Amino acid sequence: MKTNASRPSPLQRPRRWLLLASLSIGAAAADAAPAAPALRSLTVAAASGRQAQSLDGVVEALRQTVVAAQVAGAIVQLDVKAGDRVKAGQVLMRIDARAAEQAANASEAQAQAARASLQLASREFERQQLLHKQHYISQAALDQAEAQYKATQAQVNAQLAQLAVARTQSGFNTVRSPYDGVVAELPVTLGDMAMPGRALVTVYDPSALRVTANVPQSIAAGLAAGSAPMVEIPGLAGGMLAPTRVQQLPIVDASSHTLQLRLDLAPKLTGAVPGMFARVWLPGSVAAAAASPAVPRTAVVRRAELSGLYVLDGQGKPLLRQVRLGAVRGEQVEVLSGLSVGEKIALDPQAAARIR
Known part of the structure; x- marks a missing residue:
């Protein structure tokens, strides 16, 4: 007599069929899922030596000269503006020179007085020489007259030197162009106070x-x-x-x-x-x-002030790396730093950004 102990009961059969159906549907879904698209990449190579850097x-x-003030005073005349062409020796501006002119006039008056004293001392020395020849005065009196004449002559020379200094200083109040050129910068305006060392005008050739x-x-x-x-x-x-x-x-x-x-x-x-x-x-x-490597311009990622590239690591995962870019040559851009020859970069930065 045969028994049916090995056969599943009617209650067990639907569960078994349901499990098999679930496995079949899962396998079909896995087969139907589209494969992830391959990320396009580029191996970085050194730029051609034929390209100029x-x-x-x-x-x-x-020749570019910054003309500065040599004396203090207010600017009373301004004859040029930025961009004007000037000739050598042309007057650019004038500084108030009344004090310098008065000092020069005083020195000139003192020089005239010294000249008059020198003429008097010269005549007195000539008379003393004649008297000494006629043996009316002693040698000591003649030596004293000669010393007085030489002292007066030295005072005249000192006054003339002082007069030359005063005239030279009065010339500092007139600012002239050192050569033919163009006024590049004029940082002062009419009425400004000029001080020794302050820049007044910049001229270049x-x-x-x-x-x-x-x-x-x-x-x-x-x-x-x-x-x-x-x-x-x-x-x-x-x-x-x-x-x-x-x-x-x-x-x-x-x-x-x-x-x-x-x-x-x-x-x-x-x-x-x-x-x-x-x-x-x-x-x-x-x-x-x-030579610096060059990459396609479309592979560069720009975010605010950052410029970067998606560089593939050893497992092929793209990682964003900041780089410093150089000159652009057509569709290629030079990478000055941040990228080495032999590394791989992603050509599609949008597709690389979606990979986690």
Whole structure:
């Protein structure tokens, strides 16, 4: 006689079927879920040595003078304004010179009195010499007359020197241009008080300009052996400018480890003024020694003042890292710091931001 003990009871069968159905639905749902899209990335490589490296510079004047006051007094005449072209020796302003003129007049009067005394002493000495020849006076009397004459002559010389000083000081009240140039700055107005050492006007020579840039010490040696760099002044017609002379100062700044590079521009360059931004392009052979990596501009993340890139770690997880950007060349931007050659970056920053 057979028994049905191994068969499930009717009450157990629905539970078993429900469990199998749940497992089948879960497996189907897992198979139907779309796979996460692969994050597009780029391996950072060193920039090509053929690309020239650029440095930020500034336009300077070879001759730029700050004319300061040498005497105290109120400014009573102002003949120029900022931007005016002036000639050498042209009067720029006048300082109240009444006190100086009175001092000069007093010195001149004293000099005239000393001259009169000298004439009297000279005649007296001549008479004493005649009397001595006729043996009417002694040698001591003649020596005394000679000493009086020489003392009077010395007083006249002192008065004349004092008169020259007074006239020179009165000339300090007239401020003149030291050379042909342009008035760059005029920090005073009519009626201001001039004091010794106070800056009154700044004049520069527009016919002789140069561009100054700081070159990193690591590429300064290669620059000396390479070809001459080029200068670009944005907004100035003419494109690249070839300097007439390149000078590299033999002093390294201890804080930034850079050397100053001076590039003289062509004489009488139209449109360039001191203080303008300039870009110095170094030769390609020099740039290859210290080329910075370049990345696509679309991969850069900008948040307020922060510029960053999503860098992939060893597990492929993107991490936002702050970088310092340099020059933009088309669709590529130079990364000066914060990124090393061989690292991978995410090309789609929005997709990388969604990965946790």
